[in-house]
Amino acid sequence: MIQLEINDIQGIIRRGYGTLEAACYVLLKIDNSSKTKKWLANLANRINNGENKPSSTDKCINVAFTQLGLNRLGIEKAYDREKKFSIEFEDGMVTDHRKNILGDLNTSDPKHWEWGGPTNDSIHVLLLLYAGNQTLLEELYSDEAGQFASGGVSQIKRLETHFLPDRKEHFGFRDGIGQPRVAGLLDKHKTDLGKNISTSVLQEGGSYNNIIAAGEFVLGYPNAYQKFPNSPKVKKETDTDDILDIDETGAKDFGKNGSYLVFRQLEQHVGKFWNYVYDHSKLESGEIDKSVSEKLAAKMIGRWRSGCPITLSPDQDDPTLKDKDNFGYYPDDKEGDKCPMASHVRRTNPRNSPLQRKHFNDKEAKNAMVDANKHRIIRRGRAYGEPSLDNNGNPTMEPDLMLKDGNTGNRKVGLHFLCFNANIGRQFEFIQHTWVNNPKFSELYSEADPLLGEVSDAEKNNGVFGDFTAPGDLLRTRVRRLEKFVDVKGGAYFFMPGIKAIKYLSKLHL
Amino acid sequence: MNDFVSQGALSMLAKIRPGSIEELRGILKDLDQTFENNEKAIFPFRDIRSIHFARFVIVDKSFTEEATFRNLNEPFLMFSTNYDGSENDHLHEIVEVASDGMDQIFFHCYEYPNSPSKKDRFRFLKKIRATYGAFHVGAQGMSVARIQKEGKLREFIQDFIDQNSNTKGWSDVNDPQLIREDIKDQVRSSSEFNWSIESPDRVPIGWKLFRRTGWKSGIEMIVRLPLALVFWLMIRRKEKTDKIYPYTRYDQRAKDHTAREDKVVQNEMSLLVDIKKGFRRRFLLKTVFAGIETLARYVFTKGELGGIPTIHFARWVIVDEGRALMFMSNYGSSWESYLGDFIDKASKGLTGVWSNTVLYPRTRWLLWGGSKDEERFKCWARAQQVTTDVWYTAYSNLTVKNIIQNKQIREGLAAGRMSKQEATEWLKLF
Ligand code: HEM
Numbered sequence A: 001m002i003q004l005e006i007n008d009i010q011g012i013i014r015r016g017y018g019t020l021e022a023a024c025y026v027l028l029k030i031d032n033s034s035k036t037k038k039w040l041a042n043l044a045n046r047i048n049n050g051e052n053k054p055s056s057t058d059k060c061i062n063v064a065f066t067q068l069g070l071n072r073l074g075i076e077k078a079y080d081r082e083k084k085f086s087i088e089f090e091d092g093m094v095t096d097h098r099k100n101i102l103g104d105l106n107t108s109d110p111k112h113w114e115w116g117g118p119t120n121d122s123i124h125v126l127l128l129l130y131a132g133n134q135t136l137l138e139e140l141y142s143d144e145a146g147q148f149a150s151g152g153v154s155q156i157k158r159l160e161t162h163f164l165p166d167r168k169e170h171f172g173f174r175d176g177i178g179q180p181r182v183a184g185l186l187d188k189h190k191t192d193l194g195k196n197i198s199t200s201v202l203q204e205g206g207s208y209n210n211i212i213a214a215g216e217f218v219l220g221y222p223n224a225y226q227k228f229p230n231s232p233k234v235k236k237e238t239d240t241d242d243i244l245d246i247d248e249t250g251a252k253d254f255g256k257n258g259s260y261l262v263f264r265q266l267e268q269h270v271g272k273f274w275n276y277v278y279d280h281s282k283l284e285s286g287e288i289d290k291s292v293s294e295k296l297a298a299k300m301i302g303r304w305r306s307g308c309p310i311t312l313s314p315d316q317d318d319p320t321l322k323d324k325d326n327f328g329y330y331p332d333d334k335e336g337d338k339c340p341m342a343s344h345v346r347r348t349n350p351r352n353s354p355l356q357r358k359h360f361n362d363k364e365a366k367n368a369m370v371d372a373n374k375h376r377i378i379r380r381g382r383a384y385g386e387p388s389l390d391n392n393g394n395p396t397m398e399p400d401l402m403l404k405d406g407n408t409g410n411r412k413v414g415l416h417f418l419c420f421n422a423n424i425g426r427q428f429e430f431i432q433h434t435w436v437n438n439p440k441f442s443e444l445y446s447e448a449d450p451l452l453g454e455v456s457d458a459e460k461n462n463g464v465f466g467d468f469t470a471p472g473d474l475l476r477t478r479v480r481r482l483e484k485f486v487d488v489k490g491g492a493y494f495f496m497p498g499i500k501a502i503k504y505l506s507k508l509h510l
Numbered sequence B: 001m002n003d004f005v006s007q008g009a010l011s012m013l014a015k016i017r018p019g020s021i022e023e024l025r026g027i028l029k030d031l032d033q034t035f036e037n038n039e040k041a042i043f044p045f046r047d048i049r050s051i052h053f054a055r056f057v058i059v060d061k062s063f064t065e066e067a068t069f070r071n072l073n074e075p076f077l078m079f080s081t082n083y084d085g086s087e088n089d090h091l092h093e094i095v096e097v098a099s100d101g102m103d104q105i106f107f108h109c110y111e112y113p114n115s116p117s118k119k120d121r122f123r124f125l126k127k128i129r130a131t132y133g134a135f136h137v138g139a140q141g142m143s144v145a146r147i148q149k150e151g152k153l154r155e156f157i158q159d160f161i162d163q164n165s166n167t168k169g170w171s172d173v174n175d176p177q178l179i180r181e182d183i184k185d186q187v188r189s190s191s192e193f194n195w196s197i198e199s200p201d202r203v204p205i206g207w208k209l210f211r212r213t214g215w216k217s218g219i220e221m222i223v224r225l226p227l228a229l230v231f232w233l234m235i236r237r238k239e240k241t242d243k244i245y246p247y248t249r250y251d252q253r254a255k256d257h258t259a260r261e262d263k264v265v266q267n268e269m270s271l272l273v274d275i276k277k278g279f280r281r282r283f284l285l286k287t288v289f290a291g292i293e294t295l296a297r298y299v300f301t302k303g304e305l306g307g308i309p310t311i312h313f314a315r316w317v318i319v320d321e322g323r324a325l326m327f328m329s330n331y332g333s334s335w336e337s338y339l340g341d342f343i344d345k346a347s348k349g350l351t352g353v354w355s356n357t358v359l360y361p362r363t364r365w366l367l368w369g370g371s372k373d374e375e376r377f378k379c380w381a382r383a384q385q386v387t388t389d390v391w392y393t394a395y396s397n398l399t400v401k402n403i404i405q406n407k408q409i410r411e412g413l414a415a416g417r418m419s420k421q422e423a424t425e426w427l428k429l430f
Helices: A033-043 A067-072 A087-091 A096-102 A134-145 A270-279 A290-301 A344-348 A362-372 A399-404 A428-436 A499-506 B021-034 B087-097 B099-106 B118-128 B144-167 B176-188 B205-210 B214-239 B254-258 B279-298 B335-344 B347-354 B374-383 B400-414 B420-427
Strands: A022-030 A059-065 A125-131 A153-160 A259-268 A382-384 A414-421 A468-470 A477-479 A486-496 B007-015 B051-063 B069-084 B134-137 B267-274 B311-319 B324-331 B390-393
Touching (some): A022 A134, A033 A499, A059 A067, A059 A134, A087 A486, A096 A428, A125 A134, A270 A290, A270 A399, A290 A468, A344 A428, A362 B335, A414 A486, A428 B335, B007 B087, B021 B051, B021 B099, B021 B390, B051 B144, B051 B324, B069 B087, B069 B311, B069 B324, B087 B099, B144 B176, B144 B400, B205 B214, B214 B279, B254 B374, B279 B311, B279 B347, B335 B347, B335 B374, B400 B420
Parallel strands (some): B051 B267
Antiparallel strands (some): A022 A125, A022 A153, A059 A125, A059 A486, A259 A414, A259 A486, B007 B069, B051 B069, B051 B390, B134 B311, B267 B324, B311 B324
16 A cells, blocks of 8 residues: 655645745855855654644745756766656756746846846855734744755745735636646545546535545655656765655655645736736726626636636626636536636646547547546645735725736736746646647637736737637627737746655765 | 548658768758758749648657667658549649659659659659558548648638627527528628538549558458457467567757657657567557458548547558558647557557567557557657657647537538538537
C-alpha cells in the first residue's frame, strides 16, 4: 500500500493557510554555499509540514529553490546519471520559446520584469512566510532575516501580499475556490495510491470527478497515468546519512515529496478592466446598465463576484453558492449558454465538458473529465497591493468605488500567482498555452482568455486574439478588441523539496 | 470552387549531392525567412493555389537504438506537399510557378537536369516521388480556395450579426427563421459572398465507394492479415525484452525544435526513427499502415484521426531503403496537447505503428501500453524529431474544427427552408 508521507511534504502544498492572512515572499541569492547548508540544516526543522494545520497564532515557513540555487548547493554533481529535474525547470521560465508558450510578450516581456527576468539578479531560494497578522509576520520576518548573513544568503527582494475582503482578487471576484482534491490528502479517503484512482475512489455522481492522483502534484507517487512522474535521483554515495528514500528501482529519490512551484507576479489593471466592461454595457441612452455589466464580467470570469458559479445560477448572483466547487458543465450547460467556453474558469478547468459539439454525449463527457484532470494545478496565490477605500475608509471591492478611486491607475496591484504541479509542461504550461492563450480553445476562433490572454498583437493578427463571445438562447453576444488587463511583472520556476531532501542538501558535501 | 475536391499527399525524395548539404541548408533557411514577405522569394508557395501545406526537410540522420543519430548513407531532401485535385495538375502548377526555386534547390540533388525545360522539371518531380504508408486528411474534400473563402464568409456574417443584434430588434422578435432570412438577404446582396447561397456540390458517388486508393488498402490489409497474425504472436516474446527509450525528461535537443514552434496557432512535426530489424517487423508495419489507411479513408472522415481533432494532414513514409520511418504532420494545437492526444485518444493505432520502431516505450501485444508511458513516450518523440527547414501553411489562422464549422455555416446558409429548431441550431454556430 502506497500512502503519502504527509509529514515530509511542505504544508503549503496541502493547505492554503487561510487562517494566516499575512504573508510575504522573500527572494534570496546564495553567496556562500557552505554557510547556506548550515542555515538549511537549521531551517529544515522550522518548516511547516503537511500534518500541521496552522491556527491564526501560528507562523509558518516554507522554502523552495530554483535550478540555479540547487546547482549552487551541488546537486549537479550528485545526480544519478541523466535522472535530473525536468527540462522546463532546468531551463527556467524565461527562454525564447517559453515567451510564446506563456504569452510573455510585449508589455509582459521578461525584459521589463521586476524580478526573474534577464536583466534582474538571478534567484536561488524562495522563502515563503505566513502569519496570522502583519505584526506577527514582521516578527517572523525579522527573526528569519536576522539569519540571512550568517546563512550565506542575501535578500534580492521581499514581495508583499495583501489579504482582500471576502478572499477576493483585485478585479473584485472571490478567488481560490476551484481546487483539485488530492487523493491521499483527503481524510475521507485513506487511499492506496498504488491503485487506479479513478476506480478506487468514489465517483461523485455523473461524469464529474475532482479526485486527482497524488503523483500529479507530489513526486514519488503514481500520477494520472499510474506512472511515477520524472523525478531527480542522486547517487547513493552522496547520501552518507541515508536520509533519502529509494524509488521503485532502488535509486535515491531526491524529488520524493517535492513539488514544482510556479510563481508569476501578475499585475492587474483594475480600472482598465471595469472601464472596458462598463463601456460594453451601455444602454442606447449611453447610460451604463449595471445588470448587463455585472453579467458580462461574470461571463468573462465564469463566476459572479461573490464566487457563485454562473453555470449554476445563470441569471443572477446567488451568494449561497459562493464556495461551490462540486459541479460540472455537462449536460446542463454543455453549449456554454450559461458559462461561456471562453470564460476564465471554464478554460482553466473545463471539467466534464466535451470540447466539441459532436461529443455532447455521456461517454465523451466522462472522457473529457479524465482529460481535463490531466491538466490540474493546486493554486496558492495571494493578492498584493492596497485595495480602494469606501467613504468610511474601509477596503472595498465594489467596481464603482474602485473606479471612483482616482488612484486605481497609479497603485500597483495584482496577484502573486503560485501553483503546484508535478509536470510543468503538462500542467501549468499546458493550461497557459493550450487553454488560456489559445484563441482556438474548444471550437472558438479568436478568443484567448478574456482576463489573461495576450491581445497586444490582436490588430496585427486580424483580431485573432481579442474577442469574447457569450452564447445565448438565440444569438450570441460578442465583444471585441479586449484590452490587456493583466501584465506579467516577474516570475520563476521553483522546486519545493520534501523536508528530508532539504536535510540531504544541507549535508551534501562533494 | 463548389466542387468536392480530394486531397493528396506528395512526398518527394531527392538525394543530395555529397558536400552540398550546407549550401542547401543556407538556401532553405533564406527561403524560410523570406517567402511570406518577399516577392522575389525563390519559391512563392502562396501562388501555388493547390497547396495546403508544404515543407522542405533535409534528412541526413535517423534515430537509432543507441538513442543517438546515425548518418544516412544517402542524405535526401524531403519536399512534401498536401494538395488539391490530381497529382499531375498539382505538379504542373509547381513547375509553372516555382521553376526558379526548383532549379536553385534541386541543383544540389542528384539527377536534376542541367538547364531543364518545364517538361524536365515535371519528369524529375514525378520520378522522385515516394509512396506513403498511411495518410490522414482532417477536412476531407475541402479545397484551399473553399477553406479560405468560407473563412471570410463567416467573418462577414459575424459582423452583420454584431451590427444588428441590438438595433434591428432581432432579440425582440425572437425568431430564428427570420434572422436567418435576414442573414441570407445580406449575403445575397453582397457581390463578394453571393456565391455561398448556392449549395456546394454533393460528394461524388465514385469517391464514396473508392476513396482515392482507399479500397486498395482495404484489400491489402485483408491479404496481409493471416501472416501478420502469425508474426504478431511470434513477436510477443521479443517485445518484452526490446530496448526502450531510457529517459523520461526532454533532451536538450528539444530546444532546436521548440524554437520553431508556436509562431501561429498551427505547428508542424517531422519525426524520423529506425525501424526495428527484421522482415516480420516491416511486414507488420505495412499491415498496420494498410489498416490505418483504410480507416482514414472510410471511417476517420469527420475531422478526427482516431479521436485526435487537431490534425490537418499527417502521413508516414518509409525511407532510407526500408530502414527508417518518417512521420510528418500539420496540426492546429500545441505540442503538449497533440502528444497528449496521441496518448489519451489514439494510443492503440499509433502504438501499432511505432511499436515497430526502435526504443519505443514498452508495449504489450504491439498495441497496448507504449504511448501510455506518458513522459517516456513524449521524450522519445521529441528525441527523434528532425528540424523542418521550410514550412508553409495556406491558412495559418484556421483549425480543422474552424474549417468544418465554416462548412456547416455555409451549408446551412445554402440550405432551403429550416424549421425553428434547425434555424436555432444553425445560429449557434456563430
Ligand atoms: C491576475 C490573474 C488572475 C486572476 C485575476 C484570476 C482570477 C480567477 C478567479 C476570480 C477565479 C474563480 C475563483 C476560483 O475558482 O477560485 C479563478 C479560477 C481559476 N484560475 Fe485564475 N486568475 C488569474 C490567473 C490565473 C492563471 C495565470 C492561471 C493558470 C494558468 C489561472 C488558473 C485558474 C484555475 C485553474 C482556476 C480554477 C478553475 C476551476 O477549477 O473551476 N488563473 N481565477
